[in-house]
Amino acid sequence: MNGQVGGGKNNAAIGLWLLLLVAVVGCHAPDAVIPSAGPAPVPVVTTPPSVSLTVPFVYVGSYDNHLYALDTTNGAVRWSFRADTSIHSSPVVAYGMVYVGSNDYSLYALDAATGTRRWTFRTGAAVYSSPTVVDGRLFVGSQDGTLYALDATTGSLLWVLNTSFGLASRVYGLYSSPAVLNGMVYIGGQDNDVYAVDAATGRLRWRFRTQGHILSSPIAVGNTVYIGSSDKRLYALYAATGTRRWAFATDEIIYASPVVANGVVYVGSYDNNLYALDAATGTVRWRFRTNTSIYASPVVVGNLVYLASRDHSLYVIDAATGRGNQLFQANYDLYATPLVTGGTVYVGSNDTRFYAIDRSSGRVRWSFQTGGVIVSSPVLAQRNKTVGIYPTISGAK
Template sequence: MPSTFTRRHALKTLTAGATLMATGGVPAFAEDQTKPTPLAAPTESSWASFRHGPAQQGVAKTTLSKQPELKWELKSRDGWVATCAIVGDHVYAPALQGYLYCLHKATGKEIWKYRSIDDPDEKKFAPGFKAAPLVTASAVYVGDEDGILHAVDRKTGKRLWKFVSDAEIAGGVAKYGNELLLASHDSKLYGISEAGKETWSFQTDDMINCSPAVAENFTFLSGCDTQLRVIDLKTHEEVRNVPLESQLIASPAIMGDLLYVGSHAGELVAVNWKTGEIDWRYVGDRELPYHSSAAVTKDLVLVGNHDKLMHAVDRKTGKARWTFATKARIESSPAIVDDRVFFGSGDGNIYGLSLADGAEVWKFNAGKAVNAGIAIGEGCMVVGEDDHNGRLRCFA
């Protein structure tokens, strides 16, 4: 269960002089792209939300080099825990220091930065961004640790509006029609208009950490009240409630009639969301928490655990296909591209494994814990370190 102790307390005695900076000496992309092309709407090859699409399956629809090389890196005082978004020529990177950055994908050059507060004084605490952004054709939506959802103009980096909930926002925003779906630690799911006005809300019994998944006209919530909830987005009423007997930190993934989510108690479950029945339950050798959100293919469910293992589970049977051991717990949500899965570990490494057998096919030593989720879009992979002066890195 994440602590409610915020960075505001931890940073009271710190000097805020450090700034985010580009690190020199790292080669840029082979092509010389000094000027990004005009803004484009997200496509399938983008990574425009936390798990790449409303079903939150974590599967990229782009290509990535067989041996991705580091192209650039960026340092931030408080590190990076949020999954980035990649759309067109730009990377949208939320930092714990309280900035949302729009970066040139090829070079890491800053296009604009947006601060969570209006005060430009670096010594004044700014609520950080732990949630992944949602990028649309015109805007970037991202929640902060003080419970404010920010709508930012993609072109200018200026605020369009803000919506205030009553507690931290840890999950990304989903979109259904002309509405945004926002879950908050205040235990509510909000429907918000594109103008930033609340249109409806649904009350749960405890904090919600997840990014809401969407399938058909339903959304799905996994939260600290131990319930998996299915909510009809036409009536705004709960149509199903599945008790899972554990707090839920991870976000759900949907494929067909089945929903996949790991619990804080150490159980990965497949739930038929249309009937409320449990299709299968998977438990590793040690029942430790799943905070990583699962990636799902037609054959596999892949998810990291505090037992230091990446687990690949047969999607139909719920039986283990393979596991891969790291040296620290895994909270990073994995991303799949072609026949590989990529994820970070608390041991300071970023791994690439073969989906077929879990064999290591690539590794990069970051040096600090990598708990942020992986983003793979537009031919590159972006992920940040979760530590003081942590680096955001782009590989291609």
């Protein structure tokens, strides 16, 4: 009962947060001109350390301001880090560190084994975006409308891309988490646009305009970038040029992030459906209907799809047929993307608890009570224990 009451209050806070995000995405300026091609300086990146983590930790953030490192065997707290305010961002592990953004405008790099702070980088607004780390560089968006590239080892700034393009009257945030492929960074903006940026220099390569603000995170596979928009569509764009390959219309906004596996793209919509689409054509293969809107992103493990829903349920779905069942029910909404290992599914809930669930039976192996809702998606210290294919918004990607 206490979990439900606390979850209700915090769930209202999540609803207010979504309304505030939508409120800043009204009228905006015409398309910006893409900078002309030319040489650009390439900032020097520190060679990152080679670190192999052996600690059996799962990391998750909470709206109680903490990032927790929990023992995967029993849920005991091994360490916790307190930010100045709530943590919405999902953590990512690399080079012996765990990186996470906070609503206190900061991105933190913490020692993954001890929780000791290595460095802090402050942006101009809340960091809902989950960081992506590739080749010693860390990429993250901020609600100040800026995409940042940082040296992952030192936290020093490499370059920035300001998506407001000098418009002082209004700033459109970057809630979306960046995807990186073949030297390009892709990210969606609350100004309705998808951006492609050179990962080494920060030079804008192209931008594509949708008809609604974007909270969905892109995923880049092969020659295509997939991303959802509040205009109710999932877009497939050619990664090199930004030209539209196809678009699929649902009946409601898409805030969830897509995932691609075995030639199929999976994405949830606020129309209550999880869609499985042919990745090449956008043709519907099947749809699975839940009891309310879907905010979390699916995870594909072999021939199974795991999906958390705002109807409080964690579902397991046959990837070939779309037939599925409820594996577990929490006490309140599930906004976070789950994490799957050989025998366990980890997921946080707006009932303020973090759950370790048996993959076969749905039995709760253990749960951990935080002091706030959990929108953050978990990640393991031992990355080789993670199974499945993940969306960009998850640190398990």
